[in-house]
Amino acid sequence: MTIESCRIDVWLWRARFAKTRSLAAAMVEKGAIRLTHNGVQTRLDKPSRSVHPGDEVLFARAGRLIAVRVVQMGDRRGSAQEAHALYEPLDAAG
Template sequence: MTSSQAGQSCRIDLWLWRARFARTRGLAANMVERGAVRLTHHGVQTRLDKPSRNVHPGDDILFAQAGRLIAVRVLQLGERRGPPEEARALYAALDAPEA
């Protein structure tokens, strides 16, 4: 995380779309509204309920997709929905927690 990103944030639905975890922002928003996304910010985990909730570099996100748990750390917020290589630079995969 660079010092210029320290105070930045982004809507969770927009970030999930930019990172290519959802095909559309609408699908990303639906995933959040269903309560399928958990965010860990400063060591506190919360189940997100609104797509307008913010995500910051350094946050951890946990969600289910295609029958498996996905756990990632936000590295960057991104400025657009780019190609897959650009999307993969937005996050780092974490070991999935034990169920």
């Protein structure tokens, strides 16, 4: 079974970019997350927005710019190894 989309706050939490779902939701509500879907970049404003495989997510964390491509949705918050399988890093400077 493959999941085609997921809420951005859930995905950030599963990918271990946020310790809790509420912290992930707060990141989104602050406008700190940019999503590129089908070549169009938007600043997300609601945690309920969907993310899909192939989308690119850009945000700042600990003073660094993080850019990743979504590979899969995942079905739970697992180990760090499982989390790394959900995305591939991109060159944020490029």
